[in-house]
Amino acid sequence: MPSTLSSFLPEAQTLLQQIFGYDEFRGFQADVIEQVVQGGDALVLMPTGGGKSLCYQLPALIREGTGVVVSPLIALMQDQVDALRELGVKAAFLNSTQDWRTARDVEDAFVAGQLDLLYVAPERLLTDRCLNLLQQGRVALFAIDEAHCVSQWGHDFRPEYLGLSMLAERWPDVPRIALTATATAQTRDEIAQRLALEQCRHFVASFDRPNILYRIVEKQEVKRQLLDFIRTEHEGDCGIVYCASRARCEDLAAYLSNHGIQALPYHAGLSTQLRAENQSRFLREDGVVMVATIAFGMGIDKPDVRFVAHVDLPKSIEGYYQETGRAGRDGLPSTAWMAYGLQDVAQHRRMIDESQGDERFRRRQVAQLDAMLSLCETVACRRQHLLEYFDQPIEPCGHCDNCLSPPESWDGTEAAQKVLSAVYRLWRERGQRFGAGHIIDILRGKLTDRVQQHDHQSLSVFNIGTDLSDQAWRGVLRQLLARGLLTVDHEGYGTLVLTEESRAVLKGEVVLRLRRAAPSAKRAATRSRGRTPAAVVQDLPEDVQARFEALKAWRAATARSHSVPAYVIFHDTTLRDVALRCPRNLEELAGITGIGARKREAYGQELLACVAEF
Incomplete structure (x- = not known):
């Protein structure tokens, strides 16, 4: 076995070119491969499309034995194995989709040393049958893909992953490599601790995906906004649309289909057969748009996904980054588009309040949501804000929506005081609580049936907000919720209440700078088309x-x-x-x-x- 990088590099370089068709390694791929080939453990953080798979595939080909890959989704193993077989790599999988004869043939091939790579799900790996099988053959390495699934604070927690630490005890001399596309320093530490990889080398690549244009718009008529976005920028392209609920997936897929977009739904409520059929069409056909909950996407290797859209606010930046990273794996220009509104903030706050988790869990959820809201409301570079979350500061990118069409900020202190005063007076003078729409009606002086029913036209705050439109007031309320200056009382059916932080604003002790949408945002959206300095693609003659x-x-x-x-x-x-x-x-x-x-x-x-x- 090679003992130095220089001694194994010619063999690795030859395999890289002959099998995979690449002339050189990217980033620190060669360093990771050296570490694993020599028998060392590694924790690899590399963005989607950055070449993580090569970090365990090449060592599996160089080391004696079979590389065992732990993959969380059996639905994708077939495509992963097919891709390797097309390259001439002897690969196979073991999962519940196989009949017993096929599974036995794979097991026999492993024991005989006839496989380069064997894919298994964590649930199967931890069975006595599979563990005994692995003892009968020669294991070159263990690759734990999507390693963030072991983090209980993460966005894709899979309890089955917690048992994988036993690999270190049962095969102490076999190198292990854990790989993920997204993790903060805290999540990295948790991965290392839970997988018994405390002594391994960490390899952390840049999280920047320069070919992706990030854009976040204010949610208004979200179905129409999404349709316009697809027609204007990605007509005929393959894409993923993420929704928060199964019902919205069904409704939005039907809406897009009725307007000429080849859209399919995907969520856990569909039958296993229909999910498999829709996923197969998405992977194998051109121009399919998958409208899905976050149950869809992990492990998707499709390189030509030209856009990822969110019509509901993600719960965390890690989840958002993981999902948007499924766009543009081939390095060509792609778009991450999101529509975000006041109701999203209220819904997430309410879900946290109603969570069955302990106080620590809720604090963590609040922190993750606050970070996500901060990304939505920032007037600075989106990409810069996103990468700073992962402790990777960069200069403004020049090609996100905020860079292309900088939003204005304005002194919203007085507007915030009007909103907070309205909420305060309703509670103090009437013992009542109401939602955002009613608060805006009071501020705008609208004599609705509900306003008159409760005699709210007699409040001192009635008609003091005619200087702003309904949409502008919704923006103010959204940002106050995002900053924790208002919160949602779920016991009052989503009504608004003040927080401890509200007092300083009401007293004029702080100045609030709020975001105002740039008038030229729509023009910037239609012209952008995802062209970036890092991945310029000329139109072909x-x-x-x-x-x-x-x-x-x-x-x-x-x-x-x-x-x-x-x-x-x-x-x-x-x-x-x-x-x-x-x-x-x-x-x-x-x-x-x-x-x-x-x-x-x-x-x-x-x-x-x-x-x-x-």
Whole structure:
């Protein structure tokens, strides 16, 4: 076994080029591979699309034995294994979708040393049968993918992961590598502690995804806003839309479908068969939009997801980052779009209040929500704010919505005092509590039936807020909730109440700077289209575009015949390079990223024939 980086690097470099079709390692991939090949443990944090898989796939090919990969979703193992087999890697999985004969064949292949990689779910790995099986063969390494699932404070907690610490006791000489795309320093420490990786080396890449344009808009008619966003910027593109509830998934998928968007729902309430069918269509067809709860997405390797949209506020920045990171894995321009409103804030506050967790758990949830709200309300660079959460400061990016169309900030102290005074007087003078809409009606002097029913036109705060529109007042209320200057009383059916922090504002002891939406935001949205300095993609000349489309059509037909997603054959970036370079022989194909020896042998002549037609 190699003892130094320089001694194993030629072999790793050869495998990288011949099997995976890449000429060089990215970031610290080589350092991680060195650590694991030499038998050391590693904790790897690398953004989605950053090349985490190679960090355990190459060591599994170099070390003696089989690399055992713990993957949380059995629904995706088939595609992961198919992709490796297309590369000539001997890979297999064990999960509940197999009949006993197929499972036995895989087990026999493992014991005989005929597998490079074996994928298992944590639930199966921890069974006596699987543990005894692994003892009969040679394990090269254990790779624990989506390692943030072990964190009880995280957004994708899976209790099954807690049992994986036993791997260190049962196989003390087998290296373990834990990988995730998102974790704060606190979550990293928890991963290391719960997986018994306290002594391992940590490798933390930049969390920046420069090809993703982040944009957050004020929620108004959210279905119409989403439809306009897709039609204006991502017509015909593949995307994911995240919703907070199953009902909204169904409703929004039907709405988009009725307006000509190929949209499918995905949530835990659907049958297992329908979920599998919809996921398969999303992975294997072009231009499908998946409308889903957060139950969908972990482990999705589809590289050409051009946008991720949220129509409801995520619970945490970690969850938001993980979900938006599913866009643009191929490095091409993509968009992370979110519509966020007052009701989102009230709903989250109410859910925290009603949570069955202890006080520590609630404080953690409040802190995570506050960080998410701060990202939504910031007038500074979104990307800068996002990365600072992960302790990675950067300069303003210049291509998020706030950088492209800077929002105004204004002195909202007096407006805040009017809102807080209205809430205070309703409670102090009438013993009553009301929601945001009624508060705004009072401030705006609207003689609604409800206002007159309760004689609220006689309050001193009635009609003192005519200087702001309904929408502007909703923005003020949203920001007061976001800053904890108001909260939601869930026992009063979502009514607003003051907090301890409200007093300083009412007394004029603090100045509040609030965010005002920039008038040019819509124009900036329609022109942005995700072009970024780090991932500039020129529009292709007409003849090159024709070659590119022909190559994609060939790929689609080939993928169907192999029963695999199109990206398993080749990524768009590879076909784009082929269309641009017009290779004339197999040697010229060898220099194109993503075409290793195995794929050149399998598909080279067909690629050349397709190019030759143009």
